[in-house]
């Protein structure tokens with residue numbers, strides 16, 4: 001079959017989608033079915049999302065205002081929590097929908113802003129608000145901390161939340177409510193950006209909450225947030241000091257996930273996996289910028305890298321029984337990653353929908369550019385669809401462009417058709433569906449599944465989000481410098497201590513900056529403000545933020561004899577990052 005079509009280049013593309021001779025009207029018929037599904041399911045999906053948001057979501061009583069519950073399911077699995085990631089992705093979809101015209105969502109979005117402002121203040125097992133607490137993956141639905149053991153921190157949450165809020169704040173600015181953007185939304189965004197700019201280079205748990213390492217999705221989300229955060233800061237006249245410095249560094253690091261033929265979704269970890277993971281497809285749709293070219297560095301949906309990766313990842317799920325016999329180039333059910341065992345390791349609705357969405361995004365980008373380039377990296381992806389295609393650039397008026405875009409559209413619709421096939425009659429979207437019989441599995445009514453449907457459907461309808469500024473932020477430095485060192489705070493120690501000629505005062509303590517209790521290398525204080533009335537010794541040190549330690553002052557004489565202050569040891573906690581300089585006043589004892 002394939003070989004036959006290889007010679008029938010122009011019409012081949014219309015047929016290869018089904019892998020066998022498919023008359024054009026069969027393709028049309030399939031498209032009409034998908035059209036109908038998309039229309040009907042859109043209603044179910046928006047209702048499904050709203051039913052899971054407090055305070056009035058019909059399936060989540062007890063959830064506070066603006067809180068997105070992951071799923072109403074309270075047992076097997078218990079998803080009756082709010083995840084920062086799920087909530088942000090859901091609200092990103094809702095904000096885009098609001099901007100596209102659904103006015104009814106404004107109050108919900110404002111609730112979300114308030115709920116997140118509050119959650120940022122809640123101390124939790126990942127830390128206090130200023131010391132890593134923003135990396136906490138999930139909270140109870142009444143906005144209290146979840147204290148059970150979990151894969152934490154997860155650093156994608158702050159970045160994704162910043163993006164959802166930045167898109168909203170930009171809308172506020174464009175629609176005459178700069179005050180609200182600046183006074184209500186920006187404070188939340190800026191805390192997230194602060195977290196991202198200081199922590200992006202630290203390892204953490206991936207979006208599937210399993211692997212502690214560097215996750216492609218998290219890093220790409222961080223890059224996007226810093227870029228658009230910086231643009232918003234500029235508009236509002238607010239500082240975003242590290243955004244400009246850190247964004248190119250994140251982009252630099254992101255390049256190392258590219259293996260040469262696909263994206264290895266988790267690095268800096270020994271996970272024993274191939275790295276082919278829906279993580280990377282979700283990334284492509286999250287960083288989609290409708291004004292971008294097919295940029296490889298930012299893994300745009302139409303980029304050769306992202307297309308090659310789409311093939312690598314989707315092909316890795318062909319072993320599912322429900323995918324049996326489906327040839328390459330024809331849509332399959334997609335899971336998280338092939339080694340997955342969670343609930344038995346099945347396809348996920350949101351992963352399958354993301355595979356469709358990336359292709360709709362790519363179609364938008366080619367259309368806007370007016371051409372498609374097939375290069376050595378993307379060739380295998382395109383050959384699955386149009387077997388005879390060669391590398392080259394094809395302008396939109398060419399027959400090859402037509403056959404490629406027709407085939408990609410049909411391929412994308414194929415993923416929607418897979419979702420359609422395994423969606424029960426009432427349209428309910430759970431988390432997973434069985435790899436053997438396609439029946440829904442795991443959490444019922446997963447909010448993220450519904451949101452994933454809404455965004456895929458919007459892209460299919462040609463509705464795209466605003467640019468996040470990719471065209472001005474897609475050049476990665478040739479050499480990566482890495483992240484900024486952990487935050488320090490300037491602390492001045494004043495010690496009033498009368499000394500005799502030849503005696504000097506030093507500070508020594510339990511941290512390395514205070515010589516780890518070694519009087520021989522204790523830190524000297526200055527005496528230039530010393531007077532008889534006020535025998536002041538002082539020193540200003542840069543100390544790691546939020547660190548607690550013990551210390552004492554000592555007097556040393558030229559002959560090396562040491563006099564210690566009396567017990568007990570003094571204790572000090574360095575203020576949190578960004579708190580400004582501090583002073584500690586002591587008197588010799």
Ligand code: NOJ
Nearest residue numbers: 207208209210341342343
């Ligand atoms: C719960 C997480 O939500 C899920 O992603 C993970 O696979 C399982 N725990 C197993 O670690």
Ligand code: NOJ
Nearest residue numbers: 070083085086207208209
């Ligand atoms: C498990 C998924 O792996 C994770 O990404 C998600 O945040 C939670 N379930 C809640 O939906």
